[in-house]
Structure formats: C-alpha cells, structure tokens
Amino acid sequence: MSMADSTGERVELRPMLEYAAVVTWLEGLKQHWGGDPANDDPERLPILEAFCRFVNRDPDQIINETTMLKDGEKRIRIKGRERYANLINEFQDTVEGSRFKKGKWGNTVRSFLIHNGVLLAQGMQGGME
Amino acid sequence: MEFKEVIGRRRSIRFFDPDRPVERAKIQKMLEAARLASCAVNAHWARAIVGFRDDLTEDQLNRLKTPVAGLNTELAPVHIHFFNDLGVVNRIQGSRLKELVDVGALAPTHGWSHKFVDEFVYPQILKPMTQGPGYPVMSSMDVGVAMCQALLTGVDEGLGVGLVTLNGAVLKEVFKTPDDWIPLSTILVGYPAESWDGGGQRPRPPFEELYFEGEYGRPFPRDPAVVEELKQAKMIQEPAKPHDPKRIEEIKKLAEKYGLPM
Numbered sequence: 001m002s003m004a005d006s007t008g009e010r011v012e013l014r015p016m017l018e019y020a021a022v023v024t025w026l027e028g029l030k031q032h033w034g035g036d037p038a039n040d041d042p043e044r045l046p047i048l049e050a051f052c053r054f055v056n057r058d059p060d061q062i063i064n065e066t067t068m069l070k071d072g073e074k075r076i077r078i079k080g081r082e083r084y085a086n087l088i089n090e091f092q093d094t095v096e097g098s099r100f101k102k103g104k105w106g107n108t109v110r111s112f113l114i115h116n117g118v119l120l121a122q123g124m125q126g127g128m129e
Numbered sequence: 130m131e132f133k134e135v136i137g138r139r140r141s142i143r144f145f146d147p148d149r150p151v152e153r154a155k156i157q158k159m160l161e162a163a164r165l166a167s168c169a170v171n172a173h174w175a176r177a178i179v180g181f182r183d184d185l186t187e188d189q190l191n192r193l194k195t196p197v198a199g200l201n202t203e204l205a206p207v208h209i210h211f212f213n214d215l216g217v218v219n220r221i222q223g224s225r226l227k228e229l230v231d232v233g234a235l236a237p238t239h240g241w242s243h244k245f246v247d248e249f250v251y252p253q254i255l256k257p258m259t260q261g262p263g264y265p266v267m268s269s270m271d272v273g274v275a276m277c278q279a280l281l282t283g284v285d286e287g288l289g290v291g292l293v294t295l296n297g298a299v300l301k302e303v304f305k306t307p308d309d310w311i312p313l314s315t316i317l318v319g320y321p322a323e324s325w326d327g328g329g330q331r332p333r334p335p336f337e338e339l340y341f342e343g344e345y346g347r348p349f350p351r352d353p354a355v356v357e358e359l360k361q362a363k364m365i366q367e368p369a370k371p372h373d374p375k376r377i378e379e380i381k382k383l384a385e386k387y388g389l390p391m
Contacts, residue, residue, distance in 0.1 A: 033377060033391060103388035110390035121199045124147075125388035 011056050016045045019059040021116050028115030047108040054091045055084075059112070066118045076118055084113065085122055092125070133364035135285045140327040142289030144383050145204040145319030155286040156207060156318065162282035166275035170255060171225040174268040175275035176212040178304045189303050198293035198317075200389070205291070205317035210300055211276050212310040213269050218259050223251035265311055272313055280316055289321035323383060328376030329369030 016022045017038065022045070029037035037044065052058055057065065066080040092106030103125030113120045130138070156179055163175055182190065182205065194202045202208065223246040226235065235241035258264055276292070283290040297312035306312070321327075337348035359365040369376070384391050 029391070033381070034372070100388070107388065107390035114390060119196050120390070121196055123200050123203045125390075 011052070011058055011061075013049060013052055013058055016049055016059065021059040021063040021112070022048065025059075025112045025115045029111070032115075043104075044108055047105050048112055050105075051088070051091050051109045054094070055087055062113070063116045063118070066113060067116075074117065081113075081118055081120065084118075085120060088120075088122070130285050131362065133359065133362040135281050137330070137359075137362075137364040137366045138325065139281060139284045139290070140325070140331065141291040142317070142319070142321045142323065142327070143201050143204075143291060144321065144323040144387075145201070145206070145289055145317065146322040147204045147206065147319070147387075149206070149320045151207045151288060151318055151320070155283070155288060156209070158286060159209065159279040159282045159316070159318070163275040163279040166271070166278045168271045168274070169267075170218070170223075170250075171229055172218050172221065172268070172271070173225070174213045174215070174217055175272040176214045176306075176310060177279075178210045178212070178306070180208040180210060180304065182206050182208060185303070189299070192299045193295045193303065195294065195296060198295060201291055201293060201317050202295065202315075204322070204387070205319040207318040208295075209279065209316040209318060210295070210304065211272055211313045211315065212300075212306060213265065213272050213313055214307070214310050215259070215265060215268065216307070216309040218255050218268075223247065223255060226250060269311070269313055276314060276316060283316070283318055287320075289319055289323075289325070291317045293317055322386070323379060326366070327369070328373050328379070330366045331369055 017026075025048075026037040029035075048059065052062070055062065062084065066077055066084055068075050068077050088106050088109050091109065092102045095102045095105045106122075106125055110120045110122065160177060160179075163177060164173075166175070168174070182203075185193070190203065193208075226241075226246045227243050229235040230241050230243060230246070258267075280290050280292065292314050295312075295315050300306070300312045300315075301310070336351045340349040341347055342349040356365060381391065383389070
C-alpha cells in the first residue's frame with residue numbers, strides 16, 4: 001500500500017540528482033565502492049524515483065521522516081525507520097520478476113537510506129542462486 | 130594451530146555461510162574452554178545457552194536481532210548466549226574456595242584455610258560484595274574471560290566467530306533463564322562465507338597509547354624485535370588496508386550472493 005498525503009495530491013518530483021539526499025547517497029557509494037555511482041547502474045536512480053512515487057515522498061522528505069535533530073545531533077527516528085523498512089518490503093513485493101530482481105529493487109532503496117546514515121539491516125533478500 | 134596464531138587469526142566474522150552446519154563437538158569444545166577459564170574466588174558466574182538458529186521461530190529470531198547485529202545473527206547457524214549468574218556466590222557460600230584449599234591451589238602459606246573462608250571471606254567479603262553496586266560489573270568481567278576462551282577455541286577449530294549483543298529481554302524470555310541471570314553477549318558461530326583473513330588484521334590503536342610502565346603517560350616501550358618475533362609466529366599479521374580493492378570485490382560478491390544492500 002503506497003502512501004498518499006492527506007489531500008490526496010501526488011508529490012511532484014524534480015530530477016533525482018537535484019535532491020541533497022541523493023547527492024549524499026551517491027557520494028557515499030563512491031567513497032565506499034569507487035566507480036561512478038550516478039552512471040554505472042542505469043537502474044539506480046529510476047528505482048529510487050519509483051519508490052518515491054510509491055510512498056509519495058521526495059528523497060529529502062524520506063530522510064527527514066527517518067531522521068531528526070535532537071540537541072543539535074542527528075538521530076534516527078526509530079518508528080520512521082521501521083515504517084520505511086516495511087514500505088521497502090511492500091515496494092519490493094510489487095516488483096514483477098525474479099526473486100533477485102525484487103531484492104535488487106528493495107536493496108537499492110535500502111542503500112539510499114544506509115548512505116544517508118539510516119541503519120537498515122533487513123537481512124538476506126534472495127540473492128543469487 | 131599454535132596459540133599465538135589463533136590470536137592473530139581471529140576476526141569478528143560478519144558473513145557466515147548460513148547453510149553449513151557446525152559440528153556439535155566443536156561447540157562442546159568451545160564450552161569446555163569456557164569452563165576452564167580463570168575466575169575470581171572460583172565462583173564461575175558464566176552460564177551459556179547454545180541456541181541453534183533453525184530451532185528458533187521466525188518471530189523469535191526477528192525479536193532477538195538488533196539493527197546492528199541482525200544480519201550476522203541471521204547468517205550464523207549457532208548462537209552461544211552468555212549470561213552472568215549473579216546468584217551463584219550466595220548459593221555456594223565459599224565452598225568452591227574450600228575446594229581450592231583442599232587441592233592445594235590455595236594454601237596456608239598464603240593465609241588460606243577452611244575457617245578463614247567460612248568466618249571471614251564469605252561473610253565479610255563475598256556476601257557484602259554481592260550487595261554492592263559494582264557487583265554485576267565485576268562479575269561480568271569473569272564471564273568475559275570465559276567467553277574469550279570459547280571464542281579462541283572456535284577459531285582454533287576452524288570456525289568463524291563473532292561477538293554481538295542481542296536483545297537481552299528477549300533472550301531471557303526465549304531461553305527461560307532464572308531471574309538473577311544477566312544476559313551479556315552472544316558468540317555467533319558458523320563457517321565463514323568470507324575469507325578467513327577478512328582483508329587483514331583489523332585496525333587497532335597504537336600500542337604506546339594503550340599500555341604504560343610505572344605510571345600513566347609513560348608508554349611501555351615496544352621492542353621491534355618482539356614485534357618481529359610475533360609476526361613470525363603469525364600473531365601480528367598484515368593489517369587491513371583502507372579501500373582495499375580485493376576486499377571490496379569480496380564484499381560485492383557476498384552482497385550479490387546473499388542479496389544485501391550496497
């Protein structure tokens with residue numbers, strides 16, 4: 001079940017690279033794995049965009065709903081993280097295709113959260129045969 | 130494997146082969162090693178419950194897991210949960226000290242006798258100690274020593290091991306432990322799915338920052354010849370390098386194999 005806001009309006013998304021949280025994600029990927037994360041996987045940004053449409057939030061809103069500032073320090077919102085963990089599972093289940101493909105789509109969104117500092121270890125998601 | 134190499138070879142394994150079972154005999158050897166650990170006043174606070182991952186319900190496993198240790202716990206086929214049995218001192222009332230007297234480990238040469246234990250050590254030292262605020266911390270140190278021996282024995286047996294802290298309240302509920310047992314850490318056990326060296330020995334603070342001689346602030350001198358000797362004995366091994374392409378490639382393959390985010 002995707003989330004619409006109370007007015008039923010759909011969020012208007014700008015190009016993914018214009019969001020600070022997406023830039024943070026790609027920088028994190030580059031720092032950890034090297035390569036050119038914006039281009040080396042053509043599915044990466046479209047998958048995140050599809051998730052944003054699924055939850056009706058833009059990337060920065062997702063990070064704002066899973067983190068907060070408390071006493072000047074960034075903290076993880078436990079309930080927000082749990083909600084998004086469940087939403088990613090739901091999103092993954094909507095993907096048509098193999099177990100591997102479903103896992104890849106879910107893990108792409110998990111990676112977005114992880115590199116924005118939101119710990120999200122949800123275990124094995126199928127993987128290779 | 131030689132003792133020093135066991136120490137040098139130990140890594141906190143985080144990628145276990147989830148489908149390769151661990152021989153029961155190897156688990157028993159780890160527990161036997163824990164039982165032989167050094168322990169203050171011979172009390173033996175350490176208790177362990179061996180949990181086989183596949184014996185847990187999905188709900189139990191999910192509730193045990195913490196966000197940080199969740200994946201490792203899911204991958205490891207065996208979990209050895211260690212507890213501190215806080216009640217042991219007042220149950221045994223010094224009797225195990227008297228066993229040490231009887232076997233000559235504690236002797237009159239050092240002031241020990243049954244009467245000393247019965248009239249002084251237990252009532253005036255040990256019993257009050259159990260009522261002090263520092264008691265759980267002090268006694269948990271001894272459990273840590275026992276856990277360390279189990280951990281290293283696992284390495285010696287060719288297993289992968291890793292220490293984690295799981296949800297203590299759930300541990301007590303699932304394993305039906307007595308009220309006065311404190312849940313401590315869990316040793317995850319399995320065969321490594323990653324290379325045993327995990328990219329190299331993990332970063333450690335400089336020796337001189339940790340250990341002192343005579344007084345705080347005067348580092349214990351580190352003799353390079355001793356370091357070299359320990360390298361030869363494989364206790365000090367090649368350190369892990371930041372952004373090591375070989376290690377990155379290994380993690381990528383493991384992520385693909387097990388369907389993990391990158």
